[in-house]
Amino acid sequence: xxxxxxxxxxxxxxxxxxxxxxxxxxxxxxxxxxxxxxxxxxxxxxxxxxxxxxxxxxxxxxxxxxxxxxxxxxxxxxxxxxxxxxxxxxxxxxxxxxxxxxxxxxxxxxxxxxxxxxxxxxxxxxxxxxxxxxxxxxxxxxxxxxxxxxxxxxxxxxxxxxxxxxxxxxxxxxxxxxxxxxxxxxxxxxxxxxxxxxxxxxxxxxxxxx
Numbered sequence: 001x002x003x004x005x006x007x008x009x010x011x012x013x014x015x016x017x018x019x020x021x022x023x024x025x026x027x028x029x030x031x032x033x034x035x036x037x038x039x040x041x042x043x044x045x046x047x048x049x050x051x052x053x054x055x056x057x058x059x060x061x062x063x064x065x066x067x068x069x070x071x072x073x074x075x076x077x078x079x080x081x082x083x084x085x086x087x088x089x090x091x092x093x094x095x096x097x098x099x100x101x102x103x104x105x106x107x108x109x110x111x112x113x114x115x116x117x118x119x120x121x122x123x124x125x126x127x128x129x130x131x132x133x134x135x136x137x138x139x140x141x142x143x144x145x146x147x148x149x150x151x152x153x154x155x156x157x158x159x160x161x162x163x164x165x166x167x168x169x170x171x172x173x174x175x176x177x178x179x180x181x182x183x184x185x186x187x188x189x190x191x192x193x194x195x196x197x198x199x200x201x202x203x204x205x206x207x208x209x210x
Contacts, residue, residue: 032065033063033064033184033186034063034065034066034182034184034185035054035055035058035063035065035067035185035187035188036069036186036187036188037051037066037067037068037069037188037190038069038187038188038189039069039071039072039109039190040070040071040072040100040190041072042072042073042074042075042076043072043074043075043076043079043105043109044075044076045076045078047079047190048079048080048082048083050190051068051083052086054188054190055086055092058186058188059090059091063186064091065092065095066092066093066094066095067095067096067097067180067185068087068094068095068096068097068113069097069099069180070097070099070102070106070109070110071099071101071102072101072102072103072106072109073101073103073104073106074103074105074106074127075105076105077104077105079105080105080106080109081108081136083108084108084109084111084112084136084140087109087112087113088112093114093115094112094113094114094115095113095114095115095116096110096111096112096113096115096116096117097113097116097118097119097177097180098110098116098117098118098119098124098164098167098173099119099124099180100124101127102124102125103125103126103127104127104128104129105137107137107141107172108136108137108140110126110172111137111140111143115174115175116144116172116175117176117177117180118168118173118176118177119164119176119177119178119180120164120178121163121164122163124164125161125162125163126162126163126164126166126172126173127159127160127161127162128141128152128160129159129160138152141172144171144172145170145172151170152170164176
C-alpha cells in the first residue's frame with residue numbers, strides 16, 4: 001500500500017499511513033529518459049495542478065524518471081499534502097533535489113522523493129517550523145528517519161533551520177551533490193519562461209479541456 005497523507009475535514013486531520021511505497025520502484029527498464037522540473041515559489045493548489053499536469057504529460061510521452069528541483073518558502077499545507085500523495089503514488093521514479101530554501105510545507109514536498117539530494121550549503125537550507133498541520137511534516141520526516149521522531153517532535157515546537165549536512169544527519173537528505181542535470185535530460189520549468197526544447201511541455205501554456 002502506498003504511503004498516503006490523508007486530508008480530512010481540516011488541516012489537523014492530516015495523517016500518514018506509514019507503509020512502504022512500491023509505486024516508484026516498478027519503473028520499466030526501457031524508460032531511461034529523465035525530466036528535470038524546476039519547482040520554485042509558493043506552494044498552492046494551482047502550482048500543484050501545474051506540477052501534476054507536467055508530470056502526467058511527460059509520462060504520456062514515455063518518461064518514467066523525474067527530478068524535482070525545489071526552492072520554495074512553503075505555502076498551503078493542504079496543497080503540499082496533495083502533491084506528496086501524488087508524487088508517492090505516481091507510476092514513476094521521483095527524485096527530489098534541494099537547490100535553495102526548502103521551508104515549511106516545501107519540506108513535505110521534498111520528503112516525497114524516492115531519492116533525495118541537495119546542493120551543498122550554506123545557501124541551501126531546510127526550515128522546520130510550527131504550523132497548524134505540522135503532524136504531516138513530523139510523520140513524513142519520521143518515516144524517513146524513525147530514530148529522529150522524538151527529536152523532531154521537540155524541534156517543531158520552535159523554528160529550526162538545518163543546513164544540508166545537518167538534514168543528511170537527520171535522514172532527510174540522502175546525498176549532497178554538486179550537479180542536478182545529467183546527459184540527455186529534459187529541463188522543464190514551472191512559472192519560469194524557457195525556450196522550447198524537445199519533449200518539453202511548459203505548464204504555463206493552456207491546458208487542454210478535460
